[in-house]
Amino acid sequence: MSILWPTYIIIITYLIGTSFCSAFQAHEQHSDSNYQHAWTKLENFTRFLISDLTDQYTRELNFVLDAPDISDGCRQSLNNLFKGLKSMDLNSVRMLDSWGRIPSGLLDGSWINLGAFSECMSSTDNRYCLLFANMPLVPKRDIEGFLFDYGQEKFNFTSSVMQHIQPFMHYLRYVNVTSGICVPKACDRHELKLIAQNISNHYRTGMKLDVDMCQTREATNPILLPEIISLSIIGCVLLINLAGIFAPKTSILFKFNFLENLCKLFSPRRAPPSVPILDGLKALNMFYMLVVHSFFAILYQNFVSLFRFREMMTNPMVLSSLIGPFTIEGFLMITGIETTIFFIQNHKKLPGTLFLILRWTRFIPTIGFMICLYIVLFSNHVRDYFGGPFWNYYHATGSIAKLCPETWWGHLLLIQHYFVMKEDVNLCLTPDWYLETDYIFAILFVLFILPLINRRKESYGIMAASAMVVMGVIIVACLMNIFNLQHTWLPGAYQQDRLVKYIVYVHIRPWGHLGPYFMGVIFGFALCSKAQPSKALISLLWTVWLFCIVFVGCYEFGTNLNLLQFNYTLSLIYGSLSKVFFAYIFGWFIYMAHVGHLGSSLTRFLSRHSFTVLSRINLSAMFINALVYRLRNGTFHTNVDASIFDYAFSVTLPTMIAIYIISFIFCALIEVPCVNLMKTLFMGEEKKKKIDKDEKQVLPLMVRS
Helix, strand or coil: CCCCHHHHHHHHHHHHHHHHHHHHHHHHHHHHHHHHHHHHHHHHHHHHHHHHHHHHHHHHHHHHHCCCCCCHHHHHHHHHHHHHHHCCCHHHHHHHHCCCCCCCCHHHCCCEECCCHHHHCCCCCEEEEEEEEECCCCCCCCCCECCCCCCHHHCCCCCHHHHHHHHHHHHHHCCCEEEEEEEECCCCHHHHHHHHHHHHHHCCCCCEEEEEEEEECCCCCCCCHHHHHHHHHHHHHHHHHHHHHHCCCCCHHHHHCHHHHHHHHHCCCCCCCCCCHHHHHHHHHHHHHHHHHHHHCCCHHHEECHHHHHHHHCCHHHHHHHHHHHHHHHHHHHHHHHHHHHHHHCCCCCCHHHHHHHHHHHHHHHHHHHHHHHHHHCCHHHHHHHCCCCCCCCCCCCCHHHHHHHHHHHHHCCCHHHHCCCCCCCCCCCCHHHHHHHHHHHHHHHHHHHHHHHCCCHHHHHHHHHHHHHHHHHHHHHHHHHCCCCCCCCCCECCCHHHHHHHHHHHCCHHHHHHHHHHHHHHHHHHHCCCCCCHHHHHHHHHHHHHHHHHHHHHHHHHHCCCCCCCHHHHHHHHHHHHHHHHHHHHHHHHHHHCCCCCHHHHHHHCCHHHHHHHCCHHHHHHHHHHHHHHHHHHCCCCEECCHHHHHHHHHHHHHHHHHHHHHHHHHHHHHHHHHHHHHHCCHHHHHHHHHHCHHHHHHHHCCC
């Protein structure tokens, strides 16, 4: 019995296990049957739902499609779409599925639903467009912005819903209720706009509808000659930098040693600069400019919950960006200081003509390589793989792919922006307007200031610079009055006609910044002077400094936040003097810190090596900044909540990190090799050794914009 016991156990276990498995398999087969049945029910429901929607759309569109302005091709393609939906054709259902719906959160300012852009663009037979809905508004005011709402007396709403929306009605001046639509390629933008508006009129919505930003994808996308040339240049630069890593130190290729040049960016100065705090101010000024761009270079269409935008704009962090446009005056004033100090301390060691050649040569490689990047990165090939709904928007790619191959020579000659006198400033590159302005000021310096420095007539140099400051103020005042320009940037206002005119006639023109640059020249003379101002004069200049701060602060914050109204004369005076005021605020701070009136701790902080490293990539950061934000505007597919923390962590922080990392790489690839070559080719080996011992000598090459 004991021998058979294990056998009994095995037999009983087998029988129990077999019974259990049979029961489980029966249950599983039953579950499989329910599983398949459930999916069949879902498929039938989906077919019924799509068929029902198709019948509804067909009834609503029949009277529109009979319009004479609708082409036969568009009419037939829409009918084929309806047939495809009823038969559950995959591409037809994808087209319907990729449509944007009425946005959720309309009462919170979430007015944009972009749909499924990538799904629509997966077929070359589809066309993706944005459908814009808007409403008639009160007559347009001189200044329109998120903080400039219309009064309650402008509307006669009786429902609580419309009364809730009323304080935000002015948003419709700049932002539309937007939905992405996916339609057959045979229907063009004008036909789609006609269909949309006819439907709106039929249902008496009162809305104005428009269709724009249409995109299609072609089966073949040929590589164009400008793209081949640009790719060849980019490839050659990368290969030369790679070859430089393995080249001997005596070879010309070693000057392109990427790793060595990257280390140079982080290396300490060989000699202390004349004004140590300038590197810190340049680095902080650029950082501040990049932060400001993170708030104002992103499309408003990238936001949801726009009703919180006013709260976001009145946040202290964002309010501090209202003076962001003045960062340009800070850069130009510092350039004026550095150029003046260099020529005073290196009397007659560098001819003016050579200085201009070096300065032009210093800029050209950066501009040329950036043009090549623009041609490649904003090409149709990149668009097809990475592009988003707003790829064609002006603040994204605009017409870069077309303009860069046509206007590259004007950018290389630093003259392109002088030919843009119309209000359409859609150019290949935009940051190089600053370099054009810088170079014109360098020419003026060589013509009118350098001869006086060479003759050691500094007092006459100060008088000549002062005359330039006055001339700049007069020119700006005349332009503002003649062309009815707004008197400051107004970051809180919409990007409307008056702002565009202000940019075209003042902001990107040299005369708009003549005062700040030559204010820097005056401070350069003062920093080199051995004479010390009296206590009475210092007190007076501090008083002027405080007045400038109060005037600039009251006007900018009062105007942008719609708190104060200034009469035209006072506003015109501010508009013509504000840039000079800011340059004086900046320059007086530099002077007082340099002579030791602000304490040694501040000077040590601004003279830190980390700021020196960051200041070396300022020129690259200025160009990379524009490239990154335009690419982001052209490629985003999802929206960001209009809250300061969500925006800071999802947009500002990632883009700032990307800009600085790319700028270091770009500077080591392009800028540093360029400076290495200029030291050798233009100055010779003997002067190069001397320059390497005293880094102050390379100021005309290394001045960072």
